Amino acid sequence: MTTTDVSVELDAGLAARWRDLTARLADIRRRYPDAALASSLAAEDMVLTHAIYDSGLDLEVFTLDTGRLHAETLGVLDAVRERYGREVTVYRPIAAAVDEHVAAHGAFAFYESVELRKACCQIRKVEPLKRALAGRGAWITGQRRAQSTTRGELALEEDDKTFGLYKFNPLADWSEEDVWSAIRALGIPYNPLHDQGYPSIGCEPCTRAIRPGEDLRAGRWWWESSDSKECGLHAGNRVISIAARGD
Numbered sequence: 001m002t003t004t005d006v007s008v009e010l011d012a013g014l015a016a017r018w019r020d021l022t023a024r025l026a027d028i029r030r031r032y033p034d035a036a037l038a039s040s041l042a043a044e045d046m047v048l049t050h051a052i053y054d055s056g057l058d059l060e061v062f063t064l065d066t067g068r069l070h071a072e073t074l075g076v077l078d079a080v081r082e083r084y085g086r087e088v089t090v091y092r093p094i095a096a097a098v099d100e101h102v103a104a105h106g107a108f109a110f111y112e113s114v115e116l117r118k119a120c121c122q123i124r125k126v127e128p129l130k131r132a133l134a135g136r137g138a139w140i141t142g143q144r145r146a147q148s149t150t151r152g153e154l155a156l157e158e159d160d161k162t163f164g165l166y167k168f169n170p171l172a173d174w175s176e177e178d179v180w181s182a183i184r185a186l187g188i189p190y191n192p193l194h195d196q197g198y199p200s201i202g203c204e205p206c207t208r209a210i211r212p213g214e215d216l217r218a219g220r221w222w223w224e225s226s227d228s229k230e231c232g233l234h235a236g237n238r239v240i241s242i243a244a245r246g247d
């Protein structure tokens with residue numbers, strides 16, 4: 001049962017968006033009862049978590065603890081437990097694979113090359129995600145089109161050929177302002193790093209605060225070019241080069 005009266009908490013435009021969002025999530029549950037939200041515990045994922053838990057939807061929420069997350073990010077798990085009385089399922093990398101990679105390349109090899117960075121993401125993110133998605137018909141993400149050049153043509157739903165299941169991006173058409181208006185109006189818990197210049201938060205050594213005017217994902221793997229900035233979780237996203245955009 002929905003506990004949030006969005007017509008009271010949100011302005012008319014956002015209330016309509018919220019009703020549309022909960023309808024989208026209910027439709028996903030109807031079509032794919034085993035669908036799950038892959039949460040990075042970032043702002044968008046907290047909006048989706050609230051929409052799922054507050055609506056009483058029986059959809060699982062899981063996250064990937066890479067072993068390199070900020071303490072503030074891990075603290076969101078406690079905030080969710082306190083607020084909703086529900087647990088986020090946590091998947092972790094295979095310890096032996098991490099140990100082997102670190103022994104061979106060092107603990108900070110991701111700064112040395114895109115290949116080594118992707119190898120680390122493969123071990124700490126992609127493999128655990130594959131385990132989390134195994135046997136499911138669909139997954140849900142908090143990606144938005146406005147987040148970066150690699151997400152400009154993001155669909156609301158798509159056939160995810162990378163992982164071999166259906167993928168829903170129910171916030172694809174939400175703006176940054178929509179996300180934060182909902183968080184503030186509904187009192188949704190969020191990662192305090194967002195208040196310290198981190199609009200996009202990944203692993204601690206691979207994320208920095210951004211400067212005014214920078215792309216929202218400029219702080220992720222900031223030493224790489226913008227069109228390589230996906231970790232493998234959303235490898236199907238179309239890369240739009242700066243040349244193609246004409247700027």
Ligand code: SF4
Nearest residue numbers: 110120121124203206
């Ligand atoms: S974001 Fe950085 S630390 Fe995290 S898995 Fe990828 S390369 Fe490794």
